[in-house]
Each structure stands twice: as C-alpha cells, then as structure tokens.
Amino acid sequence: MARISLRNVEKRYDDTLVLRDCNLDIDDHEFVVLVGPSGSGKTTLLRIIAGLEHVSDGELRFDDVLVNDIDVADRDIAMVFQNYGLYPHMSVYDNMAFGLRRRKLAAAQIDARVRDTARMLDIEPLLARRPRQLSGGQRQRVALGRAIVRDPAVFLLDEPLSNLDAHLRVQMRAEILKVHRAVTATAIYVTHDQVEALTMGDRIVVMNRGRIHQVGTPGALYDAPVDRFVASFIGTPAMGFVDCSVERHRERIALVTQSARIDLADAQACVLRQADAARVTIGIRPECLALASEDEARAAEVVVRGTVQVVEMLGAEQYVHAATDGGALTARIPRHRRVRADDTVTFTAAARDVHLFERDTGRALR
C-alpha cells in the first residue's frame, strides 16, 4: 500500500520537454488509469514512478517520502510490461520466484507464494513450462503473477492488454480488476484505449503532449470535460464539434452559425456573458443528438442541419457522421431510421447536453 504524489514533475531528454508540470495524488489501493494518445507521456510518467527514468524536475513521493533518487529496486513496486518482459530462459515457476529469491525468502515460503498466486490466476498447470510454450493470454497471466507474487506496494501496468485479441482483452480486464481487489497494492495502469480506461479506472488521468489535462472519475470526465481534447478523447464515437460566433444585444446573448439554432439554457448564457469570448465551439455527444423532422425541430432547443457523409451500421444502432458548416457531428440513432450518404438531415438536442468551449484555447466554459 502506498500513497503516491507528484508535484510539478518534469522530464527532459536533452532539450526536449516530454513531461511538463505534472501534479497528481493517488490514494492507497486506488486503481488509476493514465490514458492518452501515442506520445502523450503516459508511459514516461509510469516509468518515472517505477524508477526506470529519472525526474528532471519536481518531486515524486511515496507515502510522503521523497523517492526521486531512490533506486528502482528499493521502491517496492512491480510492473507488467507491454511485451510481458518474461525471462525466456526460465520456467513460469522460476519467472515468478526470481524476485522472491533476491529477497532471500526461504524456499518453502517462495514455493507457497508462487503456488498460491498461480492458483489464483489459474496458471498452476503451466508452472513447468517456458514462456515460448504459452499463448499470449497465458503469458499475460504469468506476467501478472510475477508482479503480484511479491506483494508490492505499487503495481504498475504498461498497456498490458495491447497484444491480446479483443475477446481476450475483455476477459483479462475483469481478471486484472479481480487481482487488484485481492491484493493491497495501489495500481497505476497505462493505456491508449479509452474504453479500457473508462471500464477499469477508479479515476482516470487524461494526458496529451506531456501534460495532464484532467483527473477524475470516468463519469466526471465524460460529463464535464475540462477542455476540447478531453471531450473528444473520452467517449466512442467521439463528441462532435461545431464552431459558432457569439452575438450580444444588451442583455441577450446568442450563439450563431449558418446551420444551427441554439437556445442556450440560462446557466450557459450566464457563463458566456462572464467569459467574454467572441468565438465558441459547441460540443454534443452522439447519443444526445436525435434525427428530427422539420416539425419536431421547431420545438427543440438546439437544432443543427448537415449533410450525411458516412453511415456506419452496427446492428442495433447506426452512427451517422454529418458535416455542418461549422464542423462535423456524429449521431447515434436507431437502426430503423433510414439515412443515406448525401442526405440532408436535421439533428436536435437539449440545451443541457451542449458543452461550450473557448474556440482559441479549447478550454471548457462552465
């Protein structure tokens, strides 16, 4: 068990700043997911926490103890690598026992711990095999087993499921959560897959270009993204965006585009008035858009017109990707609605489902 805190952590390679001003507090036994696109710095941050990379600037603490200069061997962490990192020349048993032997545990104790862990992960029959004799899923279990058999304070996972097929990935997600519940370690999990992040994390840290954009529960990130990047990264299909101009007539304030009519809720108007922004981008999630007739549109708070570009059929529903004059929107609609490419469509939405962002900075207005 360990609380982890990062204060203004930066990482530089020569003149390139790859992590900047990272602040994060992780509680005991929490399961935190670092998510972001390639090159966002999530793996570098994980490696810094592991001690495999040095901090260039800032403070990294485990339970209030500064660990910036403490060697990886003395941090009481365990890590599961993307490519498993198993010792190819050792049996599964030896892979798991290797770290325990270094800690000079008695042979009987090592044996008991390896067998207990193997039983928990269902890999007991594989103990005598070499890694190359195992399937991808089995190797992943062994890598997990090797990490937890040591009962570490911090359990780090670097995209551990990225080499598995879709079916196995879903199965292993549940397995990892089960393992985390069974151990006392604090877990930090890196992934670029936001579905993995949403389904697994107690809290999620969204990163991009070496910066932490937002830290929050899956629900908070989905409902209240702090900027346009988080809004577009979290959620599948991604949130659609339309650029608008802000028009002010004394007390009245309105968002204007050629293809949309937007009646803002009072709270949103109030935010816009205070923000003093002239150019705004609205964001609407696919499930908040409905396909409407002209009659239905008249009564709606938000109406956007566009031309259908692509229709993706998913069985129970379909995704309609449409272009408007201010940007692209995606709508999730029931499969029975007949829509084809090049159709002109009208979408409606409730004002409360509209997210407002400053167009220049991408910052959420709320």
Next chain:
Amino acid sequence: MSSVRPRDAVRRATRAARWAAIVVALVVSLAPVYWMVATSFKTELEAARLAPTLWPHEPTLANYRGLWSGSLPFLAFFTNTLLTCLATAVAAVVVATPAAYALSRARFRLRGVIGYAMLVFRMLPLVVLLAPLYLLLLHARLLDTHTGLVVGFATFGLPFAVWMMKGFIDTVPIEIEEAARIDGYPRWQIMLKVVVPLVVPGLLTTATFVFMEAWNNLIYPLTFITTLEKQTLPAALVLAFTGQFKTDWGGMMAAATLTTLPLMIAFFAVQRSMVRGLTSGAVAGA
C-alpha cells in the same frame, strides 16, 4: 497459358545459373582442401612429381605415421595450439561480454568513440601490432611463453569479440532487464543471470570465431615463440617441414590435414547455433 511457359523457362534458366555458380564456388573453395588431403596420402615421390597426380596412385598412411613416430613433437604442437586457442577464446568472451554489455546498455561519455576505436584497431593489419606487442611481452617477461601468446592472440581477437557480443546483447529486449531491475537485481547479476543465458548462441559463435582466428594465426607464434617444442601447429608446419634442400610435401599436408580437422569439427559443432546467433531473434519471448 502462353505467358506462363516463357516465365517457366526463365525460372529454369535462373535455377541452372544459380546451381552453376554454386558448383564453381564449391570447386574453387574445396579444391585446395582436396589437394591437401590427397597429397597427405601420396608417397614422397608421388607428391614431388613434376606432373602431379589427381589422386594418390599408391595411397599410403606413411605421412601420418611419420608425424607420430618422427623426430618432431607433433603431439606437443597440437596440444600447444589447442590450449592457447581455447584459452584465448575463453579469455576473449569473459572479457568481451561485460565490455559489450556496457557498450550496449550504459550511457556514458565517449561511448561511441570507444566503440569505433575498437573497430579501427580491428582494421589494422596484424603486423602493425607486432613490434609494440613484442616489446610489451619482452618487458612483461612473457616472450616464448604460452601466456604471452594468448595475450597476443587476445589483443587481436578482443575488439572483434566485443563488437560481435554487443550485436547479440543489443537484441535482448530491454524490458527483460528492466523486469530484473524491478525484481531487485543489481546490474552485474542481471548480466550474469538474465542477459548471458539469452546470448549463449552468441557466446559460442564469438568464441568459435576467436578460436579459429587464433588457430590460423601464423605470424604471432613465429615471432613470440622461439623454442620449437612450444610452437603451435601452423608455425611448426612452416618451420619443421620446409628444409633447405627439400620440402616434405606429404608430411606437411598430413600435418595440415590434422591441423584443419579440429577447426572443421569446431565449426560444425556450433554451426547451428552460429546461424541462429547470427540471424538472431532466438532471444527474448518471441
């Protein structure tokens, strides 16, 4: 259909040309070996004939018998060569492995310079090192000793061994070492317990190359060893079989055949792992 036939013909012609090239290469490389073995079974007269015979007309083992029963300590030459070459190969991989590990993994100033300096030393002709090595061995009182010869062989074999081992160590995925660091092992133990077992084919390949190179080295034993009984096989071949008035071709070829044999055995023994090592990918959880 009509377009298939010309393509078949081209394919057949290509295959024929390839086989022809292989046969020519084999003849060029194996003819001297054949000549050596054939001559070793010829009588003294037949071996020295002006019109050479393609195969021994009166095959004899006299040349081989002569090696053991003659005045020359052939067995001593053989043992000298085997021991010095084995010692060189072992010393080279023992020293080269940590050096290669450092060059492969550690980040330090002058890392590139040191690496390339080794490569440059390797490119120097053997004789360039002869005089300085002679002086060094003289001052260290190692002239005319097998230890001195091993030092000489190693100076030339080491740079090559380091580069070769570095290539093998580079192929070991870094995650495996990081896993061992997280498991709490210090660097040198990671090298011994994780990296070395994964590059065993590389170790064998490197040791074999160094061994063969030392075995074939003629100029160092000729220069550093002055007592005939301490001499290695290649040098002994030159010294013992070439007389002032005649050359014992049959005896020389019999000795040369026996000299080549251990090299061939060494090569064939590690050939499989050598190919695996050179093409690599053998390591890691692939």
